[in-house]
Amino acid sequence: MSSRVNNLLSQIAIRDSDNDEMRYVKQRLALASLSNQFSIDDTKLKQMTMFMVYEMIEGLEGRPSTVRMLPTYVYKTRPENATGAFYALDLGGTNFRVLRVVLRQGVVEERVDSKFVIPKSALVGTANDLFDFIAKSVKKMMMEKAPEDLNKKVPLGFTFSFPCDQKSVNSGILIKWTKGFSTKGVESKDVADLLQTSLKRVNVNVNVAALCNDTVGTLIARYFVDPDTHVGVILGTGSNACYFERSSAVTKAPEVAAHGDLITPINM
Numbered sequence: 652m653s654s655r656v657n658n659l660l661s662q663i664a665i666r667d668s669d670n671d672e673m674r675y676v677k678q679r680l681a682l683a684s685l686s687n688q689f690s691i692d693d694t695k696l697k698q699m700t701m702f703m704v705y706e707m708i709e710g711l712e713g714r715p716s717t718v719r720m721l722p723t724y725v726y727k728t729r730p731e732n733a734t735g736a737f738y739a740l741d742l743g744g745t746n747f748r749v750l751r752v753v754l755r756q757g758v759v760e761e762r763v764d765s766k767f768v769i770p771k772s773a774l775v776g777t778a779n780d781l782f783d784f785i786a787k788s789v790k791k792m793m794m795e796k797a798p799e800d801l802n803k804k805v806p807l808g809f810t811f812s813f814p815c816d817q818k819s820v821n822s823g824i825l826i827k828w829t830k831g832f833s834t835k836g837v838e839s840k841d842v843a844d845l846l847q848t849s850l851k852r853v854n855v856n857v858n859v860a861a862l863c864n865d866t867v868g869t870l871i872a873r874y875f876v877d878p879d880t881h882v883g884v885i886l887g888t889g890s891n892a893c894y895f896e897r898s899s900a901v902t903k904a905p906e907v908a909a910h911g912d913l914i915t916p917i918n919m
Contacts, residue, residue: 713903730757743812
């Protein structure tokens with residue numbers, strides 16, 4: 652039916668001379684065509700599921716695949732093991748947030764955040780321009796909302812939503828800027844190291860403990876609230892998904908597979 656409706660629609664268009672009845676008929680045809688594109692029977696759905704599983708396995712084992720299946724080097728642990736003050740930096744566009752979260756046995760007891768707008772000079776300037784501005788923003792947030800942390804060494808998770816080649820939990824090489832960024836001297840460099848260097852330059856004792864994208868951050872954050880969480884999805888300017896997988900299945904990355912039955916998020 653879909654092909655017949657589409658062929659019909661290609662032959663007709665609403666014209667100024669059409670009366671109300673004809674306009675109504677054409678509108679109904681257009682809606683029928685659109686609705687049909689979102690309809691799928693059980694057989695087709697099962698075929699798509701099997702194809703998806705096949706492509707996921709191919710990607711996990713390092714063969715050509717339509718899904719990337721990127722290891723994150725993050726491993727699931729019990730949320731109740733997390734106690735203390737933790738910082739998070741969310742950089743996914745020209746606005747970014749700095750968050751401070753206090754956990755007690757995995758439960759959020761306190762949360763404060765500050766939002767900042769990256770100036771044009773940092774977007775088109777050098778790596779130092781961008782990361783020094785970010786580091787100064789972290790320090791500003793600490794001075795205003797948690798001055799007691801200025802004399803402590805505190806961990807920070809860096810959510811960096813740009814394509815990276817990641818080989819460990821706290822390092823990642825920027826492959827290519829997107830979302831309007833053109834900061835020089837960042838592509839092909841370790842963004843976690845650039846941030847760490849700038850934090851030291853502004854005299855903030857913050858350790859960049861982890862680097863991940865927004866999808867992984869979403870999955871882990873929800874897992875702390877609901878242990879039955881298995882999938883994280885972002886639907887926005889860009890779209891992405893990740894899910895929990897056994898480390899031993901990630902044979903394309905022996906250093907991940909060596910963790911055996913430990914569960915790790917996989918970026919699709």
